[in-house]
Amino acid sequence: MLRGGLAVAARGETYLSVLVEVTSMAATTHGIGGLTFDPKKRELPPELGVALALVLIVVVFEVLGRLLMGDSFLFNTREGASGFLNTARLEIIILQVSIIGIIAIGVTQVIITGGIDLSSGSIVGATAMIAMSFAQAGDIYGNPNTRAVFIDAGLVDLPLIVPLIVGAVCGIVAGGINGLLIAYTKIPPFIATLGMMVTARGVAKWWTRGQPVSFPTESYAAIGLGLMPVFIFAVIAIIFALALKYTIYGKHTYAIGSNEAAARMSGIKVARHKVLVYTIAGLLAAVAAIVLSAKNLTAQAGMGMMYELDAIAMAVIGGVSLSGGRGSILGTVLGALIFGVIISGFTFLRLDAYYQEMVKGAIIVGAVVLDQWRQRYGASKA
Amino acid sequence: MSDIVLKAEKLTKHYGGVHALEGADFEIRKGECVAIMGDNGAGKSTFVRQITAVERRTSGKVWFDGNYVDFQDPLEAREAGIETVFQNLALADHLNVPDNLFLGRELIKFKLGPFSILDYKAMREATLEGLKKTGVKIPNISNSIQNMSGGQRQCVAIARTATFKSKLIIMDEPTAALGVQETAQVENIVRTLKEHSEPVILISHNMRQVMDLCDRIVVFRRGRIVANLNKTETDGQDVVAYITGAKTQPQFEVEAAA
Ligand SMILES: Nc1ncnc2c1ncn2[C@@H]1O[C@H](COP(=O)(O)OP(=O)(O)OP(=O)(O)O)[C@@H](O)[C@H]1O
Numbered sequence: 001m002l003r004g005g006l007a008v009a010a011r012g013e014t015y016l017s018v019l020v021e022v023t024s025m026a027a028t029t030h031g032i033g034g035l036t037f038d039p040k041k042r043e044l045p046p047e048l049g050v051a052l053a054l055v056l057i058v059v060v061f062e063v064l065g066r067l068l069m070g071d072s073f074l075f076n077t078r079e080g081a082s083g084f085l086n087t088a089r090l091e092i093i094i095l096q097v098s099i100i101g102i103i104a105i106g107v108t109q110v111i112i113t114g115g116i117d118l119s120s121g122s123i124v125g126a127t128a129m130i131a132m133s134f135a136q137a138g139d140i141y142g143n144p145n146t147r148a149v150f151i152d153a154g155l156v157d158l159p160l161i162v163p164l165i166v167g168a169v170c171g172i173v174a175g176g177i178n179g180l181l182i183a184y185t186k187i188p189p190f191i192a193t194l195g196m197m198v199t200a201r202g203v204a205k206w207w208t209r210g211q212p213v214s215f216p217t218e219s220y221a222a223i224g225l226g227l228m229p230v231f232i233f234a235v236i237a238i239i240f241a242l243a244l245k246y247t248i249y250g251k252h253t254y255a256i257g258s259n260e261a262a263a264r265m266s267g268i269k270v271a272r273h274k275v276l277v278y279t280i281a282g283l284l285a286a287v288a289a290i291v292l293s294a295k296n297l298t299a300q301a302g303m304g305m306m307y308e309l310d311a312i313a314m315a316v317i318g319g320v321s322l323s324g325g326r327g328s329i330l331g332t333v334l335g336a337l338i339f340g341v342i343i344s345g346f347t348f349l350r351l352d353a354y355y356q357e358m359v360k361g362a363i364i365v366g367a368v369v370l371d372q373w374r375q376r377y378g379a380s381k382a
Numbered sequence: 383m384s385d386i387v388l389k390a391e392k393l394t395k396h397y398g399g400v401h402a403l404e405g406a407d408f409e410i411r412k413g414e415c416v417a418i419m420g421d422n423g424a425g426k427s428t429f430v431r432q433i434t435a436v437e438r439r440t441s442g443k444v445w446f447d448g449n450y451v452d453f454q455d456p457l458e459a460r461e462a463g464i465e466t467v468f469q470n471l472a473l474a475d476h477l478n479v480p481d482n483l484f485l486g487r488e489l490i491k492f493k494l495g496p497f498s499i500l501d502y503k504a505m506r507e508a509t510l511e512g513l514k515k516t517g518v519k520i521p522n523i524s525n526s527i528q529n530m531s532g533g534q535r536q537c538v539a540i541a542r543t544a545t546f547k548s549k550l551i552i553m554d555e556p557t558a559a560l561g562v563q564e565t566a567q568v569e570n571i572v573r574t575l576k577e578h579s580e581p582v583i584l585i586s587h588n589m590r591q592v593m594d595l596c597d598r599i600v601v602f603r604r605g606r607i608v609a610n611l612n613k614t615e616t617d618g619q620d621v622v623a624y625i626t627g628a629k630t631q632p633q634f635e636v637e638a639a640a
């Protein structure tokens with residue numbers, strides 16, 4: 001990157017070489033204060049590092065698999081199975097991360113503004129319960145579904161649009177309240193969303209007094225069928241990757257996270273923008289809730305428990321900086337894949353779930369430490 | 383008095399018990415370059431923050447461009463035509479030069495509310511144009527500004543004010559952190575603006591610079607204006623006497639004593 005005389009001095013080289021450098025640079029025309037630069041040298045995209053990490057982790061599991069299990073992680077080794085790659089495993093990995101991945105897309109945007117959202121897991125729980133109760137079938141194999149929440153009111157077999165709108169409203173309301181609290185009362189996002197985390201979980205339990213909500217209509221169940229969750233995740237990722245890169249929304253999201261005071265002084269309506277970002281995060285948590293409950297064919301009050309941490313982990317692993325201003329959807333998607341590969345790799349190596357959780361914690365902390373390093377040593381080394 | 387660009391009357395700002403600005407009367411006319419001087423903590427930046435609606439004033443009135451104004455936020459002030467280089471640079475570290483230049487007023491290709499599509503190409507071209515106009519040389523404008531030197535960042539901030547059509551430019555200590563070359567460059571920008579008879583409010587501690595560039599000097603002391611001096615009727619020593627408190631102009635006497 002830029003390398004000025006001062007930078008050279010700071011690196012502790014001799015005074016003479018500094019002098020020589022300054023005088024020689026004074027003659028160049030392409031930098032103020034005699035700074036030289038290499039126009040060909042651009043900043044490397046930080047996602048590159050994350051992609052390399054993903055590849056590295058896959059390789060590690062491949063090697064460990066061959067050594068310990070005598071099996072391949074990535075490739076098809078079974079007799080008779082068709083195809084070169086172990087597509088079954090890859091599908092499971094992607095399917096596993098896509099629902100939390102949807103949440104992570106929203107959380108990424110919140111973190112880029114310099115905030116945090118701890119409420120997404122609980123919003124998943126509350127939304128799943130409420131939306132599902134408007135998506136129940138009237139009868140099961142010919143018998144009336146007497147345990148449907150609104151069977152007495154006749155609110156069964158409703159068109160798909162009803163639970164979708166109900167779910168969206170749940171997410172928008174919860175996210176909107178987060179945003180309003182953070183933008184206008186100036187309480188830290190950590191506290192505001194912690195409050196929502198507890199409250200929304202309460203709503204999830206209160207809605208049916210703890211009873212699960214089951215037997216959705218066929219159209220609702222179709223949302224979670226097969227690779228549908230992956231498809232929804234991909235579409236949402238693309239939409240917000242584009243929005244962050246090519247729209248005013250994205251520019252202001254980064255600006256607020258990078259320097260909130262500067263954003264305000266430049267005329268960006270910071271409070272209003274924050275409300276929008278948290279509302280979108282809430283809405284995406286609601287989408288995840290609908291997909292999850294459709295996939296499981298049931299909603300329970302404890303659904304989505306701790307998803308917020310997994311979503312934050314995906315973002316942080318993907319290079320989204322917890323101090324704001326930096327990160328991308330592509331990074332988060334790669335982070336989600338790393339997350340999925342690690343979980344799947346542990347299962348593949350037949351390690352206990354206990355170890356999985358312990359390592360997950362270590363990975364989250366490790367990613368944050370990495371982020372701190374990145375901050376300190378600048379983007380030029382990313 | 384149609385040539386008065388900005389007029390402030392009894393502008394006051396209290397931060398709790400701190401009376402950072404007290405009853406400031408100020409005006410600037412078309413084509414004028416007015417310097418604001420005063421010791422650290424005299425209230426100069428506070429004055430700027432009230433004019434530009436970065437903060438809400440405690441009391442007082444402001445007229446801009448012939449109209450009474452009560453800007454609700456900085457965007458309104460910018461849109462009315464006040465461009466400001468703030469003392470604590472209002473730049474976003476992780477964004478590149480064009481993004482910073484157009485922060486808060488991005489050019490768009492396609493209007494879609496908050497999701498309006500950015501016109502990167504136009505912003506890039508306008509940035510190169512603006513940098514050329516102000517003589518600012520930045521190596522690679524697509525790099526984020528976090529690794530640029532203080533001087534370069536300052537130049538980006540100044541180029542921002544000069545890129546947009548404005549009716550008043552305010553610079554709060556624009557050369558405080560700059561080397562000799564960069565300072566000269568910034569001073570040249572101010573001269574260019576003067577040639578186009580753009581009014582400039584320049585806050586500076588640099589007496590030579592003020593004497594070189596400005597027509598009038600307003601001195602702040604402990605939140606109050608204590609002198610309003612024409613350059614032709616004063617000199618460096620005189621100004622210092624007002625800054626330090628050795629002298630106060632008679633018309634400001636009563637308030638200063640209060
Ligand atoms: N947000 C705030 N809260 C409380 N006091 C403040 C605040 N901002 C400024 N002040 C106080 O108001 C006074 C004026 O500050 P101001 O920044 O206007 O000084 P200044 O004249 O610009 O000084 P400098 O030359 O150092 O930039 C100072 O005493 C400062 O401590």
Ligand SMILES: [Mg+2]
Binds near residue numbers: 426427469554
């Ligand atoms: Mg100041």
